[in-house]
Amino acid sequence: MNTRGRIWFDQLAAGGAPVAGLPPSVLAADTVLGERPARVLAVVPDPANPYARARGGEVGLREAWGLAAAVDEACRADRDGARRVLLAVVDVRGQAYGRREEMLGIHLACAAAVDAYASARQAGHPVLALLVGGAMSGAFLAHGYQAHRLLALDDAGVVVHAMGREAAARVTRRSVAELDEFAAGQAPMSYRIADYAGLGLLHALIGGVDADAPTPQQVQQVRAALLEALQGIGPAERDLSVRWTSAAARSARAASVEVRERLAAQWAPAPR
Numbered sequence: 001m002n003t004r005g006r007i008w009f010d011q012l013a014a015g016g017a018p019v020a021g022l023p024p025s026v027l028a029a030d031t032v033l034g035e036r037p038a039r040v041l042a043v044v045p046d047p048a049n050p051y052a053r054a055r056g057g058e059v060g061l062r063e064a065w066g067l068a069a070a071v072d073e074a075c076r077a078d079r080d081g082a083r084r085v086l087l088a089v090v091d092v093r094g095q096a097y098g099r100r101e102e103m104l105g106i107h108l109a110c111a112a113a114v115d116a117y118a119s120a121r122q123a124g125h126p127v128l129a130l131l132v133g134g135a136m137s138g139a140f141l142a143h144g145y146q147a148h149r150l151l152a153l154d155d156a157g158v159v160v161h162a163m164g165r166e167a168a169a170r171v172t173r174r175s176v177a178e179l180d181e182f183a184a185g186q187a188p189m190s191y192r193i194a195d196y197a198g199l200g201l202l203h204a205l206i207g208g209v210d211a212d213a214p215t216p217q218q219v220q221q222v223r224a225a226l227l228e229a230l231q232g233i234g235p236a237e238r239d240l241s242v243r244w245t246s247a248a249a250r251s252a253r254a255a256s257v258e259v260r261e262r263l264a265a266q267w268a269p270a271p272r
Helices: 004-012 061-077 100-105 106-122 137-142 166-171 176-183 192-195 216-231 246-250 254-267
Strands: 028-031 036-043 085-092 127-136 151-153 159-161 204-206
Touching: 004 028, 004 036, 004 127, 004 216, 028 061, 028 216, 061 106, 085 106, 085 137, 085 254, 106 127, 106 137, 106 192, 127 137, 127 216, 151 216, 159 192, 166 176, 166 204, 192 204, 204 216, 246 254
Parallel strands: 036 085, 085 127, 127 151, 127 159, 151 204
Antiparallel strands: 028 036
């Protein structure tokens, strides 16, 4: 299935060495980004997945554990040398909802993926995430959200949200059109990637790119944006503070920033 996740994985990992031992729905390959070694990762649909709820590009048990294994393996291999870049290509429909997934601990699997990415970042691996399609709910938390820098294609098919339009419309007892009208004035509720960018969470919104059939020039444009983001990650940057210290975040999410600052002040260790 030629989804955006696979399209962009193939473009950005072209010529790389595939990582073996992963489920078919988890793609990973070692390549270079600029002059730096990099591991590109993506989740793609697998119609033969034994877990029916995870056949359409969702992050299920196998996908979450697979991502955790691929990231952890890179960290172990680089422990005594240069840390490779980790690039998450994000096109995920959400986490897999199902009785078997709940019984077998999907919360633990997704937590393992989150922990792997966060541990890699804290160990000195530069982590980038490129949003090319859906970045939905727990799947985005497990694959991409722990990155130092989030970049996205400026395309209507790129959506960051906790819930799909149809589900949100049912929950709020609105039509999809009414939901979109309401969300137009509420940036956190909006399904437009430009509104998400306005919250100060994106490092770059990349325009002028065909997300489904990029030209070689457009692929180079995206590579250039990734390299620019990579060069801005300092060797001592191990946290995600850039997401609330940016000018856009301080403007669009001023109350959230103030709450964070007050909590930090209250929980600061008392002077001895």
